[in-house]
Amino acid sequence: MDRLRELGWVEGQNLKVERAYGDGREDRLPALAEELVRRRVDVIWALGPPSAVATARATRTIPIVFWGVSFPVELGLVRRSGASRGVYWP
Numbered sequence: 232m233d234r235l236r237e238l239g240w241v242e243g244q245n246l247k248v249e250r251a252y253g254d255g256r257e258d259r260l261p262a263l264a265e266e267l268v269r270r271r272v273d274v275i276w277a278l279g280p281p282s283a284v285a286t287a288r289a290t291r292t293i294p295i296v297f298w299g300v301s302f303p304v305e306l307g308l309v310r311r312s313g314a315s316r317g318v319y320w321p
Contacts, residue, residue: 249267249272251266260281260282261289264286264290267286267289267293274293274294276295276298277296278299280299280306283295283297283300283306284307287308295308
């Protein structure tokens with residue numbers, strides 16, 4: 232959030248952040264992802280493989296930024312490309 236603020240995006244002013252937590256229960260992730268899709272958010276940030284996979288199954292139109300996913304190709308999150316990091320497209 233610090234970097235977003237540096238770039239001029241301030242929560243409560245021109246940025247709305249909606250948080251959804253599975254509280255360690257992977258079985259809750261699909262419903263949480265589907266709820267974010269219903270809310271028509273602009274982007275989803277997913278932490279870890281279970282969140283990223285659940286989110287990718289819930290939408291093919293909302294951009295997903297994921298973190299902590301070591302094997303995105305093998306998980307079916309992205310197509311194989313020559314890049315080892317950066318922007319991937321499903």
